[in-house]
Amino acid sequence: xxTVSAERLSQIFVEVADTLVADFDLLDFLHMLTVRTxxxxxxxxxxxxxxxxxxxxxxxxxxDERARLLEVFQAQxxxxxxxxxxxxxxxxxxxxxxxxxxxxxxFTRQALAAGFQSVHAFPMRVRREVIxxxxxxxxxxxxxFDAADVQIVQALTDVATIGLLQERAVxxxxxxxxQLQGALNSRIVIEQAKGAIAQAHTVSTxxxxxxxxxxxxxxxxxxxxxxxxxxxDPALIATLAQEGRPAPxxx
Amino acid sequence: xxxxxxxxxxxxxxxxxxxxxxxxxxxxxxxRVVDRLRRLCHLAVRTLPAxxxxxxxxxxxxxxxxxxxxxxxxxxxxxxQFVLGEGPCVDAAADRHPVLVPDLAAEGxxxxxxxxxxxLAAGVHAxxxxxxxxxxxxxxxxxxxxxxxxxxxxxxxxxxxxxADDAVLVLLDGQxxxxxxxxxxxxxxxxxxxxxxxxxxxxxxxxxxxxxAEAMARIRAYAYAQDRRLTDVARAIVARELRFxxxx
Numbered sequence: 001x002x003t004v005s006a007e008r009l010s011q012i013f014v015e016v017a018d019t020l021v022a023d024f025d026l027l028d029f030l031h032m033l034t035v036r037t038x039x040x041x042x043x044x045x046x047x048x049x050x051x052x053x054x055x056x057x058x059x060x061x062x063x064d065e066r067a068r069l070l071e072v073f074q075a076q077x078x079x080x081x082x083x084x085x086x087x088x089x090x091x092x093x094x095x096x097x098x099x100x101x102x103x104x105x106x107f108t109r110q111a112l113a114a115g116f117q118s119v120h121a122f123p124m125r126v127r128r129e130v131i132x133x134x135x136x137x138x139x140x141x142x143x144x145f146d147a148a149d150v151q152i153v154q155a156l157t158d159v160a161t162i163g164l165l166q167e168r169a170v171x172x173x174x175x176x177x178x179q180l181q182g183a184l185n186s187r188i189v190i191e192q193a194k195g196a197i198a199q200a201h202t203v204s205t206x207x208x209x210x211x212x213x214x215x216x217x218x219x220x221x222x223x224x225x226x227x228x229x230x231x232x233d234p235a236l237i238a239t240l241a242q243e244g245r246p247a248p249x250x251x
Numbered sequence: 252x253x254x255x256x257x258x259x260x261x262x263x264x265x266x267x268x269x270x271x272x273x274x275x276x277x278x279x280x281x282x283r284v285v286d287r288l289r290r291l292c293h294l295a296v297r298t299l300p301a302x303x304x305x306x307x308x309x310x311x312x313x314x315x316x317x318x319x320x321x322x323x324x325x326x327x328x329x330x331x332q333f334v335l336g337e338g339p340c341v342d343a344a345a346d347r348h349p350v351l352v353p354d355l356a357a358e359g360x361x362x363x364x365x366x367x368x369x370x371l372a373a374g375v376h377a378x379x380x381x382x383x384x385x386x387x388x389x390x391x392x393x394x395x396x397x398x399x400x401x402x403x404x405x406x407x408x409x410x411x412x413x414x415a416d417d418a419v420l421v422l423l424d425g426q427x428x429x430x431x432x433x434x435x436x437x438x439x440x441x442x443x444x445x446x447x448x449x450x451x452x453x454x455x456x457x458x459x460x461x462x463x464a465e466a467m468a469r470i471r472a473y474a475y476a477q478d479r480r481l482t483d484v485a486r487a488i489v490a491r492e493l494r495f496x497x498x499x
Binding site for chain 2: 053054055058059070074174177178179181182185186188189191192193194195196197198199200205227228231232234237
């Protein structure tokens with residue numbers, strides 16, 4: 001495990017603090033956090049799962065949201081490092097996927113197929129509750145976390161939890177439920193929008209996501225808001241491709 | 252590639268249901284959607300610490316219509332929100348997440364002055380509103396009322412969210428599809444909630460040129476008619492092996 005650069009780490013926390021103001025876009029924030037975490041620790045992919053009301057882990061955000069990777073994240077509904085971290089409230093660290101076949105049979109099969117070799121998972125904790133887990137994948141065995149790395153990634157996971165709750169102390173349990181249900185629903189809106197764009201432009205859902213994100217960024221609007229707008233008025237979807245299309249003869 | 256375009260009526264149910272104004276106005280024989288939702292409200296009162304329950308749908312123009320209630324008092328409390336234009340139900344639909352008010356006396360007057368006053372006068376001290384939604388498809392709201400103040404426990408919240416999910420399925424599936432199992436709730440939906448299913452909903456929405464709710468109803472009807480799992484159907488749709496066309 002490469003030593004985490006203190007400067008890069010502090011940059012991340014400044015960026016996080018800047019975005020943790022009222023009216024930020026939760027899904028964009030979680031995406032940013034997974035990207036920064038992956039970059040910081042040299043991971044192949046970082047994903048975040050949230051538990052729904054029934055306690056099943058559902059995909060929320062990832063540093064790499066390609067379809068084949070989403071499957072690996074989603075395979076942890078009832079088995080896998082995230083599931084273990086969620087249930088035990090303890091991190092799962094330095095798991096070698098080549099040795100994990102008996103521990104998590106189905107998850108390991110999918111993770112290896114996706115090219116991952118190692119995995120870690122960190123619980124998202126709120127007082128005595130765990131609301132989800134952060135997943136870190138490595139493409140090389142021996143990308144081990146030491147104690148300092150574990151602390152740092154757990155801290156980043158805690159930041160994700162704070163962002164989700166939008167306040168530093170949960171005043172009452174109702175806010176947690178309301179926010180979680182809202183977040184889970186927002187994720188669904190993003191996926192529905194991906195499908196609509198993919199259909200309208202005959203592109204893959206991955207390409208559709210690029211179009212969606214690009215449009216949100218260019219128009220300086222929240223991802224979820226744009227997704228809602230497109231689904232409410234599908235005629236708007238036609239304008240997306242025109243913006244995103246590269247110049248035919250780049251100079 | 253398979254084109255699936257027989258004359259299914261199920262997608263029509265959603266628009267029909269959302270245009271109903273009062274349960275009492277229904278004279279259509281065999282319209283079991285409202286019956287099932289009324290039973291769901293009764294189930295909520297029986298299995299949760301709630302003294303009343305009401306369920307409303309949101310029509311295309313954003314107007315609420317009461318669809319079912321456990322009893323006349325619940326019906327009045329439910330309608331009050333539309334009349335006054337404020338309340339946990341209205342916020343739940345607007346904000347797209349549950350609005351849980353364990354102590355209406357403590358925080359109700361600040362957030363919903365007119366509504367809180369009226370509801371407290373009726374002896375209700377807690378209100379829990381759950382939007383009936385799947386992503387961007389907003390179908391309505393399920394409201395629980397209670398004379399006693401206090402929070403719902405985690406298990407009770409799970410049960411309430413589960414009932415809300417059941418209500419969504421009843422609205423989507425219409426009266427024809429699923430048999431009601433022993434405890435009066437629609438048979439439990441297998442864990443088909445994958446990203447592929449939601450993507451498929453968006454795709455079919457564009458294919459049909461209609462609403463998300465219609466797309467959802469259509470996908471579910473197909474899965475049922477073909478006896479296929481929702482996840483399989485969703486995968487086929489996303490892989491473009493299966494598409495749907497608007498009925499003639």
